[in-house]
Amino acid sequence: MQANANNLQIALYWLKAIIDDSLKIRFGRVQNFEINPLRLYDKNSWLAAFMEQYEPNIEEFVVLLLTIAPHLQPHFFNQIIAEHLPEGGDFPEFGGVKGSNHRGILPTGETAQFILAGDDLEKRLEIQRILSSEHWFAQKRILWMEPVREGEPMMSGRLVIDPEIIEQLTIGTVSKPRFSLDFPAEYINTEMDWDDLVLHPNTLRQIHEIENWIKHSDTLLHDWGMKKKIKPGYRALFYGPPGTGKTLTATLLGKQTGKDVFRIDLSRVVSKYIGETEKNLSRLFDKAENKNWILFFDEADALFGKRTDIRDAHDKYANQEVAYLLQRIESYNGLVILASNQRANIDDAFVRRFQTIIHFPMPRPEERCKIWSRTFPPQIRIVQDIDWQHVAARYELTGAGILNVVHYCSVELLASESNLLDLKQLEFAIQREFIKEGKIV
Template sequence: MKPHAPSWSIINHRYLMAALAEVHHCLKIYAQQESTTTPPPDLPETLPALEILCRVFKLSPFERQLLLLCAGIELEPEFASLVVTLINRSAPTFQLALAALPQAHWDALTPTAPLRHWRLIYIETGETLVTSSLRIDERILHYLMGVAYLDQKLYGLVTSIVTKVNLPPSHQATVDQIQQLWKQRRSPLYPIINLCGANMSSHEAIAATTCQSLGIRLYSLNAADIPTDVTERETLRILWEREAILSGSALLIDASDTGDHNQQRTLISFLQSFTSMGFVASREPLSLRRRTIVRFDVNRPNADEQEALWQRALGDATSSLNGQLAQIVSQFNLEPEGIQQASDLVLQQTTSSASFSHQLWQTCRQQVRTQLDDLAQRIEPVAKWMDLILPEPQKQTLREIVVSVQQRSQVYQIWGFGNHSQRGLGITTLFAGGSGTGKTMAAEILAQELQLDLYRIDLSSVVSKYIGETEKNLRRIFDAAEAGGVILLFDEADALFGKRSEVKDAHDRHANIEVSYLLQRMESYGGLAILTTNFKHAIDVAFLRRIRFVIPFPFPDVSQRLEIWQRMFPPQTPVADLDFAKLARLNVAGGNIRNIALNAAFLAAAEQQPVQMRHILRAAHSEYAKLEKPLADAEVRGWI
């Protein structure tokens, strides 16, 4: 029976030991313990780690022997004892190497030579350069022994990326283009691939698929973790590029959140001298002066691609949706990874086919929340149509908004209205009215009716005094919201909008740019975006023309206030002798009525009494004081 050929690890170990023995013999000759040289070991058919390392880092014969001298101290006890005999210390020096090893050359230990540039060896502190101790880097020592692992100095900075996501055809086309670009390059340097867009998980999937097809690993690095200090930054670059050579890896730099100008400069400096295979994922295109960078725009999969991804991920369970998959695709604009995760989750949780569609819808909503919860305030809707006291024309417009959201796919995609332009496809809405007139409640009702999440964004906190920062804040919100078509409620629009005045300086021009950017994103947003304002007259008519629905929320008259008061107290709240007609004389909006009723309930609860007119009177005084408004006698005459 023919014996098995030895494994590569055995061949590698034998070759390394033979190479160490050759260097050891050179030391013995120098110590006059031997007089004849030994031939170098025969090179196996499969290259051992030592030879691979010498070739990729272009080590000279002397540099190879010097590296082995440092390795021998760690691997062979006889090495250490002989070095102690020769120089009276446990680690070799450059002085010893120059004297004992053949073909010695001084420049082997310069900072730009391979041994020190690639951090293959380190010089410990000593009196002089040639008498300082030399140590082999631990990652290099293990590599010579055939042990593969990520350099410990890169732990916590880079993370391995593996994808099992099925790419849509448009993303696979990008993968094919990147492969072709890298394979057909004329320069030894690989062009850096700039993946542009807001969809980080798609960037990762495209980069990982590219690397898997080329048989290399992929790691990711957050751009924020690149050191600003020049020396530290250069050390990180060299350590990574050394790792990329040793392990056959590419790097994906996540620059999707580099809003800080210093971070941006640091990233550009890092990339200018970057020489290995790499991707940069960013929202906006990057440009480099001394390095080739090729941009690929990564968009979300289109509706047909998403539907195919859903069908593949759900498998036979797709039939349980009863034809509602098109509605899910229309509402939730998920990336491939999000579709896969949602499918896996709902398949694990759902046992009843009757609840499958509802559970999938709710799971899709959860997918989006993780992206938006840090950027905006999610409001849990509790209001219903019966709670909203508005004139009938306003209620009818709200119902039209519901229909517009529900039938968006039918009109824009099937009927072709969305084929010509993406502008104007968003459902833009303005709620105009004083504080407490029901604007937020109306948004809650829309969210409840459409079974969508409602997020409130205070525009006064989004607007920045720094030029460009407001658009950046808005972009982050819209990019995160696109996945689920959530309802965005931009409160306090007065902070951004206003009568367009004569442009006098750069700040005036930029104020108009900010407004235009918000409206442009609202117009192209795939969901419902609502602006609220207390002062409709303060908004320029040119801006109003770009908003599809404008709903005035009037101050409630006596009859409407009566209806509000009649519905204000829950059935389980004990009340006694309340005269709602008299309460309706209070000249305040619905929000203030709720505050008065709630405060009166607390006052009554403290006395262990039902809510009575006297409790409401005390609460009314408090509310009017808060509003800095006098409570007229006519409003409360005959209450008590």
């Protein structure tokens, strides 16, 4: 931590010297200057690791530091300007804007142009290229220039850096994004393993196909040259009754392959206001891009359902939302999983774009028997007259339903200070679950 703090301080001193020299040229105190190489205090720091990973040139690194500086020293730019304009005054050539909460100067594209190019038009255009959407800064979602109002100079947009880059360069770790209006998804994980998940053999085989893609996609696309022939990413549809393991499967895929899984809350994505749904989706996919996250759209029928014939403006914009979503899903370079209760609920235009469609059926008696025998904690003793094969054959429950029964029985035994489960207690718990699900006992 100390080495990284020292390196960041050295980088800020280096940036300040560059800004001072550019201001001296502006006020006629010097004719020109050269940017001296940056010598870091320690090569084993997060800043050094970033530079080694991305290999920015001098101009790119200056732009990066300009964007980072207010996050490290809020008064950074104000202090420099005050040294050169001790009596105050406006200095529009330097660029910069005020934030809604931050009271100091926030750099803009014009700030980067002033410092690195001055009045040299060719150099100013080169800085503009660095801040374009085609540059690796924007492509990798590291930093970008905020759009401006129509009619205003494009380079007057504020420089914005991904908060994750700030965390990476300052504290060395990146926290998972929190559920919010700007990120309508929640991180999901599990303590369970594949052995705890009981699925139909055909379902399990198809799940392992996805696992194989996750492990070998880079080799397929790059080493085997398939990148120019197939689109990046993988799209899967899980369909079947609630409680049959769709969410758990998505979570286990992430756990076994070391990828974060985020479940999308579609109620926060879909908006009744025209254009808002696309904005919500755009923020979500922009955040996920290049992260190798698994995006899990639960109950996807709400957004991915059948498109309608256009009868009014609402139908027109609803279909536009679907079209936009198709585009973003197809361009996403990670795994997208849609979950639905019924395959028929999903629009055919989506179905054609899935690499795999996996059915999660109600578990058969033999699968229910495995779930029953594996789910009760070892502290509970089962009386001999409970035959799991008989119970599994008689009562049709999903894995989630069986887990609910086990949960209820376990709590009741703890409350009665007993660890012996008899058939009467078990059947009462099963009947209770059937009633809760609205089934006839």
